[in-house]
Amino acid sequence: MRIAAVEVVVTCPGRNFVTLRITTEDGITGLGDATLNGRELAVEAYLREHVVPLLVGRDASAIEDTWQYLYRGAYWRRGPVTMAAIAAVDTALWDIKARAAGMPLYQLLGGACRVGALAYGHASGRDLPELFDSIRAHLERGFRAIRVQTGIPGLDTVYGVAASAAGGGDRYDYEPARPTALPVEESWDTRAYLRHVPSVFEAVRSEFGPALPLLHDGHHRMTPIEAARLGKALEPYDLFWLEDATPGEDQAALRLIRQHTTTPLAIGEVFNSIHDYTTLLSERLIDYVRSAVTHTGGVTALKKVLDFAAVYGVKSGMHGPTDISPVGMAAALHLDLAVHNFGIQEYMPHTAETLEVFRTSYTFVDGLLHPSDSPGLGVELDVDAAGRFPYRAAYLPVNRLADGTLHDW
Numbered sequence: 001m002r003i004a005a006v007e008v009v010v011t012c013p014g015r016n017f018v019t020l021r022i023t024t025e026d027g028i029t030g031l032g033d034a035t036l037n038g039r040e041l042a043v044e045a046y047l048r049e050h051v052v053p054l055l056v057g058r059d060a061s062a063i064e065d066t067w068q069y070l071y072r073g074a075y076w077r078r079g080p081v082t083m084a085a086i087a088a089v090d091t092a093l094w095d096i097k098a099r100a101a102g103m104p105l106y107q108l109l110g111g112a113c114r115v116g117a118l119a120y121g122h123a124s125g126r127d128l129p130e131l132f133d134s135i136r137a138h139l140e141r142g143f144r145a146i147r148v149q150t151g152i153p154g155l156d157t158v159y160g161v162a163a164s165a166a167g168g169g170d171r172y173d174y175e176p177a178r179p180t181a182l183p184v185e186e187s188w189d190t191r192a193y194l195r196h197v198p199s200v201f202e203a204v205r206s207e208f209g210p211a212l213p214l215l216h217d218g219h220h221r222m223t224p225i226e227a228a229r230l231g232k233a234l235e236p237y238d239l240f241w242l243e244d245a246t247p248g249e250d251q252a253a254l255r256l257i258r259q260h261t262t263t264p265l266a267i268g269e270v271f272n273s274i275h276d277y278t279t280l281l282s283e284r285l286i287d288y289v290r291s292a293v294t295h296t297g298g299v300t301a302l303k304k305v306l307d308f309a310a311v312y313g314v315k316s317g318m319h320g321p322t323d324i325s326p327v328g329m330a331a332a333l334h335l336d337l338a339v340h341n342f343g344i345q346e347y348m349p350h351t352a353e354t355l356e357v358f359r360t361s362y363t364f365v366d367g368l369l370h371p372s373d374s375p376g377l378g379v380e381l382d383v384d385a386a387g388r389f390p391y392r393a394a395y396l397p398v399n400r401l402a403d404g405t406l407h408d409w
């Protein structure tokens with residue numbers, strides 16, 4: 001089963017996606033997601049110029065060998081651009097292998113360990129009434145676990161908070177990547193944030209009771225001691241996790257947080273290698289692995305990370321914002337079903353335009369996602385529809401303190 005053709009498709013049905021489509025000599029196609037939010041064309045060029053010429057004629061069934069060929073063959077290892085490109089190839093080859101077998105991918109990964117993947121949705125509000133409306137709307141849509149992000153008194157815009165209460169309805173309307181000439185500049189004040197957030201969780205717990213799993217994303221903005229303080233302050237509200245408390249590249253920072261709080265910790269959405277986790281896992285500094293298939297070298301590589309995590313009792317909590325394309329989301333759902341140490345899956349529904357380009361078969365019923373039993377990933381790419389939505393440059397925001405200092409966004 002040789003690879004006959006490889007295409008890179010860039011499309012913007014509301015936001016940019018980069019998709020790799022591999023076709024074999026016998027006409028089986030496979031899809032892989034290579035979307036790197038805000039830096040999409042770097043991966044497109046990496047694939048087109050450096051990877052596609054290596055693939056034509058290769059054995060499509062040799063997935064591990066192809067992974068090693070691209071990883072070791074580049075000499076320059078790791079990095080978000082390289083690993084997103086490898087992820088797309090790897091995912092597309094798994095899609096082909098499963099389609100050729102006539103099975104959903106999760107069967108090739110060992111079969112289902114559960115009936116569906118518990119998903120969490122994104123509730124947010126600029127104030128408590130908006131936040132409560134957003135939580136209620138998510139519960140009505142079937143979510144059984146909720147991420148809570150809130151406006152901060154004194155700050156105009158805050159990460160993760162929808163611009164209007166309409167975001168609490170069918171569609172989460174917070175879209176940080178914006179098609180502006182330069183990145184939008186937001187403002188930040190960690191002390192105001194630390195004063196406010198515990199009171200929000202106190203209010204949410206008294207309104208919605210003790211049972212609902214609640215999550216919160218710190219988005220890399222705290223120092224280790226600030227994060228330790230927040231984790232301690234949130235202990236009475238029994239969070240499912242506190243995510244990205246500190247910048248991800250400093251694994252040792254988690255040691256200090258861990259020494260001070262029993263609030264469960266999740267990190268890893270900006271990681272791209274198993275080597276980013278060695279200290280975190282072997283010292284049991286985290287509880288959930290946040291990596292996505294799309295940004296961590298594909299199904300092959302993320303399965304290894306999750307097996308490594310399982311040794312230490314650490315569970316999965318894969319990144320699932322809308323910049324993970326439906327192809328990347330489907331790949332995540334197959335892994336969610338197949339690994340024993342599944343924890344939870346982030347889920348933000350895509351727009352109608354996106355689902356016009358990517359025809360999905362995964363389902364969301366009673367709070368659980370299922371990838372479907374269609375052969376392969378269960379996603380089809382409509383190339384004609386993709387062509388109707390050309391690429392538009394968009395940037396993630398940057399963040400400044402009141403005195404102008406650039407802070408982590």
Ligand SMILES: [Mg+2]
Nearest residue numbers: 217243244269
């Ligand atoms: Mg996050």
